[in-house]
Structure formats: C-alpha cells, structure tokens
Amino acid sequence: MLLCVDVGNTQIVVGVYDQSVKAGKDSGGASGGLMGHFRIATRNDYSSDEMALLLSQMLEMRSLSASNGLDGAVVSSTNPAVGATVVEAIRRWFDLDPLVVSGDLDLGVEVRYERPGDVGPDRLADTVAFLDLYEPPGIVVDFGTATTFDAIGSDGAYLGGAIAPGVLVSVDALFSRAAALSRIDMTAPTHAIGNSTVEAIRSGVLLGFAAMVDGMCARFEAEIGPSKVVxxxxxxxxxxxxxxxxxxxxxxxxxYGLRLVYEYTR
Structure with a gap:
C-alpha cells in the first residue's frame, strides 16, 4: 500500500492506494485503487509524534493499519514546516523513507516555468495526473487556500498559471473587515441579484468566484486554445x-498525481 500525503496550508489530505489495482483513464480514474482517504486540519504546532499518532488513528479507523502493508509513502507540501513534520513522522514511526515531491524531480513533464523549483508540488502532481487521465491542452483549477490555475500545453508541457486568493481566505477577509456583515452558510443563490444581505453575499462570493474562474479559463484558452478544464x-x-x-x-x-509521481520515480 502507498501512503499519499498532500500538505496544504488549510488541510492535510491523506490517501492510501493499493498499487496492485490499476487506475487511470480506463481503470477507475483517479480513485482506482484508492482504499481510503481523510483530512486533517493543518497546524504548525504539531510535533512529529503527534502527527504520527493522528495519521495512525485515522488509518486504523479506516481499517488501514500503518503496520500492516504500508510499503511506500509520498509527500507534497506547500507548508514547509508542517511538511517537514509529516516527513519526520513517517520516517520515525512508519519506518518508511517518503518521496518528497518538488520541481527539481524528473517527473517526465517539461516545466516551462522561469524557475521550475518554484512550482508548487501539488500543482505538479495535478499536471501529472491530468496528463494520465485526459488529452492536453488542459487547465486545472485547484480550489484550496489559494485558487490556482495551471495550464498544460498541447505537447504536454507545464506552461505556468495563475494564483488567486482562495474562497475562504476572501470570505474571512470580508467578514473580519466589514463590521456590519455576519458570517452565513454558503449555499447556492437562486439569483445573481440578491434581495437581502445574505443573498447578496452568497451571490458575490459563489457566483463572483465562478465568474472569475470562467473568465480566467477564457483568458487561458485565448492563449493555448480550447482546453479540457478540470x-x-x-x-x-x-x-x-x-x-x-x-x-x-x-x-x-x-x-492520484502523487501516486503516479511515486511510481514514475521509484
């Protein structure tokens, strides 16, 4: 079994793949062989022992014992401090030497960034997975702490992209600076023109972000041509x-991209 860990600035996403089960375009897609998955809130004050305990408990809850069959691990991280803690926890408690994804690895993808090492490892993993599942050119939109857009050329090269504030980051900023506005549940608005403060916020956030995403994708396609958007x-x-x-x-x-990177490099 392969332990895949994507350390973000808001959450740590963990998945375990059975590598004997095929995945990919014709074999279950990105979830082929995915035995279980879970999320942990990202905290900078976890020790490696605490992180190992969390990982072990979550694995046990899904009947995926860390001591029973884990034979590899791969980690990507956009939070260096927490990423280092996760790597240390896996090395010390799971007795595995995890592959740490970075732009300096040979991933079989040409990276046309000015400084390839600056590309986020999660964005590289997304690109590798896209190329396995879909035909380029393509655009990957990743909705996390930041909303990132990644462009993949018709020749399969990673071209670059754009980084915008994430949905929650923007909402938190709005409510922290606008004293008259209260936090609300983000459910889809029925109209673009809100007839109450609650509906106006929902429209501005949900429809506004959707319009931003659509607009950015249109601008990308003006440069690389009609594309598959994921x-x-x-x-x-x-x-x-x-x-x-x-x-x-x-x-x-x-x-899935982390799984592919691991299999490609190991």
Whole structure:
C-alpha cells in the first residue's frame, strides 16, 4: 500500500492506494485503487509524534493499519514546516523513507516555468495526473487556500498559471473587515441579484468566484486554445456548480498525481 500525503496550508489530505489495482483513464480514474482517504486540519504546532499518532488513528479507523502493508509513502507540501513534520513522522514511526515531491524531480513533464523549483508540488502532481487521465491542452483549477490555475500545453508541457486568493481566505477577509456583515452558510443563490444581505453575499462570493474562474479559463484558452478544464480541491464542489467552464470535478486528482509521481520515480 502507498501512503499519499498532500500538505496544504488549510488541510492535510491523506490517501492510501493499493498499487496492485490499476487506475487511470480506463481503470477507475483517479480513485482506482484508492482504499481510503481523510483530512486533517493543518497546524504548525504539531510535533512529529503527534502527527504520527493522528495519521495512525485515522488509518486504523479506516481499517488501514500503518503496520500492516504500508510499503511506500509520498509527500507534497506547500507548508514547509508542517511538511517537514509529516516527513519526520513517517520516517520515525512508519519506518518508511517518503518521496518528497518538488520541481527539481524528473517527473517526465517539461516545466516551462522561469524557475521550475518554484512550482508548487501539488500543482505538479495535478499536471501529472491530468496528463494520465485526459488529452492536453488542459487547465486545472485547484480550489484550496489559494485558487490556482495551471495550464498544460498541447505537447504536454507545464506552461505556468495563475494564483488567486482562495474562497475562504476572501470570505474571512470580508467578514473580519466589514463590521456590519455576519458570517452565513454558503449555499447556492437562486439569483445573481440578491434581495437581502445574505443573498447578496452568497451571490458575490459563489457566483463572483465562478465568474472569475470562467473568465480566467477564457483568458487561458485565448492563449493555448480550447482546453479540457478540470476542477479539484476541497472547495471545488462549492463553486463549480455555478461555473460554465469547469465541467469535470476530480476530487482525488492531486492524490492520484502523487501516486503516479511515486511510481514514475521509484
């Protein structure tokens, strides 16, 4: 079994793959062989022992004992401190030497970023997974702490992308700075023109972000041509129902990309 860990700034997403089960375009997609998955809130003050305990308990709850069959691990992290803690926990308690994904690895993808090492490892994993599942050119929109857009050329090269504030980051900023506004549940608005403060906020956030995503995808396609657009990330299901461009939602794109990177490099 392969332990895949994607450390973000808001959440740590963990998945366990049975590598004997085929995955990919013709074999279950990104979820092929995915035996279990869970999320842990990202905290900078966890020790490696505490992180190992959390991982072990969550694995046990899904009948995936860390001591019974884990034979590999791969980690991507956009939070260096927490990523280092996760790596140490896996090395010390699971007796595994995890592969740490970075732009300096040979992933079989040409990276046309000015400094390839600056590309987030989760974005590289998304690209590797996209190329296995779909035909380029493509655009991957990842809805996380930041909303990232990644462009994949018709030749399969990673071209670059865009980074925008994430949905929750923007909402938190709005409510923390606008004293007259109260936090609300983010459910889909029935109209773009809200006839109450609650509906106006829902429209501005959900439809506004969807419009931003659609607009950015249109600008990308003006440069690389008509593209397959795939959405992923923890907040994807909140925004994409209102999007006209993002028609494919692949929640395990990053985890699957980590599996592919591990299999390619090991």
């Amino acid at each position: 959405g992923t990330g923890g907040l994807c299901s909140l925004i994409t129902p209102s999007s006209v461009r993002v028609k494919t939602h692949e929640p395990w794109l990053t985890l």
